Amino acid sequence: MKEVILIFRKPFPGQFSIEYLFYSVSKYLDSNNIHISNRQLSYYSKGLTNRVLNVLTLLSVKKKIVHVTGDVHYAILGALFCKRILTIHDLNFMQNKTLIPRTIYWLLWIYLPVKFSHKVTVISESTKQELLKYVKIKDSKIHVIGDFIDEIYQPVKKDFNKTKPRILQIGVTFNKNLERLADALRGIDCTLIIIGKLPGNISDKLKSCNIAYENKYNLSSEELFDEYVKSDLLCYVSTSEGFGMPILEAQTVGRPVVTSNCSSMPEVGGAGAVFVDPFSVSSIRNGIVKILEDDKLRENIIYNGFTNIERFSKETIAQHYLNLYRNL
Helix, strand or coil: CCEEEECCCCCCCCCCHHHHHHHHHHHHHHECCEEEEECCCCCCCCCCCHHHHHHHHHHHHHHEEEEEHHHHHHHHHHCCEEEEEECCCCCCCHHHCCHHHHHHHHHHHHHHHHHHHHEECCCCHHHHHHHHHHCCCCCCCCCEECCCCCCCCCCCHHHHHHCCCCEEEEEEEEEEECHHHHHHCCCCCCCEECCCCHHHHHHHHHHHCCEEEEEEECCCCHHHHHHHHHHEEEEECCCCCCHHHHHHHHHHHCCCEEEECCCHHHHHHHHCCCCEECCHHHHHHHHHHHHHHHHHHHHHHHHHHHHHHHCCCCHHHHHHHHHHCCCC
């Protein structure tokens, strides 16, 4: 019997994606020869002292498989007496850093954890290629295992509102590209639904572009699903993503998707999206207009989205992790 301990960060308020992914999939991971247990670190990943204590916490774990599920990559350095697996969701933390912080993150979040791990998983081929820019890894050591779709998401039919569509935007961080999206929507009669608490500068930008918008945050899973149901399309034109789960969520509900032609988004979206250049306002606008005006294209995008999501079932993703544990 192999024992696997899934190691989770202590989440700050509003952090839940990693926890939800692995808590949900863990019930599929227990098998005849593998036992799964979950363990949350005792300290928030903030400040030197807390992070050192998180590393020391794992020193007492012996003769097991320790799987650090994301974010707190450095914690794996404490699993001295175990087989070690590290999951990396994205490398956005390396962006917009000055030299010293960037070097610290490279050393403690990338180089040392990756070198110390027996296996590394990433959630997309795009993340794999980005990781390889920072550290050399044998191909046999790194595995691409995607995220899965929450079972709450189901197809819900809705008549498309061409007159004043509800355009859904998930996330407000710098990579979500909201300023260019605002410029792209200028003059289009729509309501932009933004999930995530807006910073003041983005609110000002939306007002200057005369865009009607609603801002919602701290939503439950059910409330977020309801926003997909009420929407007419998802616009997700990030400049970078580790994965891009909103693409799959929209496809599952049966909503057309406009997303970026870079990073992980083409890999995740498959044939079920209109792809645009996120650095070009005109490209973003043209992609949205295509969905609004071309009924046949819109229907094809929705149909292809339903086909695409079959790759990301919970059972499929769990089986990939099981195979990894069995072979370690």
